[in-house]
Amino acid sequence: MQKIRKLLFPLLLVLAGCAQTPSDNLAWLDKTQKYSLPSFHCEKLTEKQQLLTFHADGKQLNLIVLTSCDKGRLTVLGLLPTGTRVFTLNKEGDKVTSETNLPFVSSVNPNQILSDMALSSFVVGDLTSVMPNGYRIRQEGNKRIIVNSEGDIVEEIVYLDGLKLMQINNPVFDYKISIKSLD
Numbered sequence: 001m002q003k004i005r006k007l008l009f010p011l012l013l014v015l016a017g018c019a020q021t022p023s024d025n026l027a028w029l030d031k032t033q034k035y036s037l038p039s040f041h042c043e044k045l046t047e048k049q050q051l052l053t054f055h056a057d058g059k060q061l062n063l064i065v066l067t068s069c070d071k072g073r074l075t076v077l078g079l080l081p082t083g084t085r086v087f088t089l090n091k092e093g094d095k096v097t098s099e100t101n102l103p104f105v106s107s108v109n110p111n112q113i114l115s116d117m118a119l120s121s122f123v124v125g126d127l128t129s130v131m132p133n134g135y136r137i138r139q140e141g142n143k144r145i146i147v148n149s150e151g152d153i154v155e156e157i158v159y160l161d162g163l164k165l166m167q168i169n170n171p172v173f174d175y176k177i178s179i180k181s182l183d
Contacts, residue, residue: 025094027115029135029146030154030172037111038118038130040091042069049182056175064182067117076113089113116168116177119146120157 026034048067053060063086066077076089088099089110098110119127124137124144131137134149144157156169164181 025096025111027109027111028173029115029132030148030152033132033135033148035115035132035135036094036130037091037096037114038122038126039093040069040072040074040118042072042074045070051180051182053178054175055177056173074114076117078113116155116170119155120144120166120168120179 025037027037029035046067046069048065050065050067052063052065054063062081064079064081066079068075072092074089074091076087078086078088080086085101087101087110090097091114096111096114119137124139127137131146135154136147138145138147142159144159145153146155148154154170154172156171158167158169160166166179168177168179170176
């Protein structure tokens with residue numbers, strides 16, 4: 001019986017991580033303020049492949065992210081470098097669903113991933129309409145800076161080679177993401 005428990009426990013952990021979760025259409029800008037995620041507009045098929053290096057809590061995680069957007073439906077797949085699928089996100093209109101395939105990432109909020117995608121790649125004019133009162137987006141050379149009503153930096157995106165290479169710095173939640181296009 002003990003051997004069966006040892007075999008079933010890891011399987012249950014994996015299955016517990018394979019849950020599909022619907023969520024609202026809100027993401028945190030900082031620790032006190034949420035905003036409505038903008039719609040991802042794509043009438044024709046657009047696909048991207050990117051390498052993300054995520055730095056937080058003194059740790060580093062590399063992910064390959066495959067993004068597909070077609071007829072207003074966005075799908076994002078996160079893969080480990082070995083090819084193991086970590087998560088799948090879907091956004092269509094205001095509906096967001098996610099599926100995590102590994103237990104250690106089940107705490108990752110899919111809306112925060114979608115928020116970083118929108119804040120780094122959308123036209124500033126499209127983002128200002130969804131920003132809460134007092135929050136602003138400034139474009140300064142190769143940097144996009146999102147500030148709260150007190151003028152504190154909420155997020156900073158640095159474009160090193162257009163959209164081919166960028167870095168997202170989030171001092172509020174203390175993480176950095178380096179993004180390199182694989183296209």
